[in-house]
Amino acid sequence: MAATQVIRSEWTKIRSVASTVWTLSLAVVVTIALGMLISALSKNEFDTMPRQDRVSFDPTYISFAGMTLGQLAMIVFGVLVVSNEYSTGMIRTSLAAVPRRAAFLFSKIAVATGLALVVALATSFATFFLGQAMLGPHRTELGDPGVLRAVVGGGLYMTLIAMFSMGVAAMLRSPMLSLGILMPFFFLISNILGNVDATKKIGRFLPDQAGSRIMQVVTPSGDDTPYGPWGGLGIMALWVAASLVGGYVLLKRRDA
């Protein structure tokens, strides 16, 4: 039962370092706090909004506003889980203990993904309910069409962001390099590409733009996105698969 051995080992690794706790806590706190703040602000501004905005007002999506920042903590979590091995030199000890590199990498990713999924789903539900509480009269209900899908999807979105980061970190090895590319990319570049008309058509195929579609319940007016919520999440999953395959291929070929 070699696979379960490696998974247990990776669970011991992930629970025994401080970065796991602080990155995930930060993701939870930032997502919820910012979601509540923006929900409260939106409630106060609702009456002064243009009519068009009021029609396409999406209380579910508003309550997830904190994820734009919270996902950065998820990125840090995903990057550190993998790149810690390289920055500390632990990788040589780890690969001497588990020389089959596929077993090593995918056990690590499975454990980290499982943990991220639990935290992300809990965060998604919490931020939804607390956000709706802030929205007061403009709130929506979990039972309304598409809402449950959006809330579960929010958890999946954050999990996939963490997985994508793990793959990138496996390719780049250095935590600083990985964060230096991922953080500005998801915080700035992707948003710019997605909002500038010239690049919009390409930008919406980027992992976060495509994936965040799952959290929308009300389609904005004039939206011509060529995929639906699950289609968007599928595009994101393809990005994740690509980064994990890239990470594995490089790990397999490289000297440790």
Add this chain to the structure above:
Amino acid sequence: MIELEGLTKRYGEKVAVNNLTFTVRPGMVTGFLGPNGAGKSTTMRMMLGLDRPTAGHVRIDGKRYEQLKDPLTYMGALLDAKAMHGGRSAYNHLLCLAQSNGIARKRVDEVLDTVGLTAVARKKAKGFSLGMGQRLGIAGALLGDPRILMFDEPVNGLDPEGIHWIRHLMKSLAAQGRTVFVSSHLMSEMALTADHLVVIGQGRLLADTSMADFIARNSRSYVRIRTPQRERLLDVLHGAGITVVETGNGTLEVDGGKSELIGELAAQHQLVLHELSPQQASLEEAFMQLTAESVEYHAHTDAPAPRPWGDDWKRG
């Protein structure tokens, strides 16, 4: 048993390890000696499947390292004291290694006790001194109770008591019939622990021999003599056809192990000797001689073969 065959590692143009073939046998401590940068660590990383050889292969009890099921139970290795996550406690570091190879949890406590780290088992490794880190690395190597042990520069950072402890540990592991392979750049260290020597320089195999043979072959033995009747003794020895070298401080030296013959000659001629002692050049000298040649050979391939180290002063 570890078998290397034609093991070669190239980084671009540079050859780090060049066609190494040797066998590390059980029941003894095999010293792996070479100056810094000779390719010792690269060779050890290839033995563990961490680095991929450009050519050749390594077999651990006949198998490739990657083919071993639960490899820590076959072969334990200390690579460097820093190959661990500093934020993790000593106990958890060993626990995650044990779990990955299906080793019982109680074994973690046992090896912590063996290396003397029980008191700091719950402390984070980043607070450890180099010596404590080294001990934790050794605990990791012992974890699977393996038949083969490999230590890369294990005495680095250890205090005298720690050095004594690791020497004793290596010898007792070998005495239990295990294969012990230990690298060092210090010949003096190897002289105290190793039964067999593998010497490399510039990635090439320079010697694969027992410690005793290595000394006999590579170091100069001579007899040192001190006498108040110097001129007479010189005459007697010349008469017997023995070449004597006068060294600066009033002593005489005779190459080879002829102390009995010299003693008998002195007795026949009733000469007083204050000293008649067989000497052997230190192992460090022998090692430097061997590796210096390999360095010189690579540095100026057109130059004539360098004379053995010590030739100049030996002849006075």
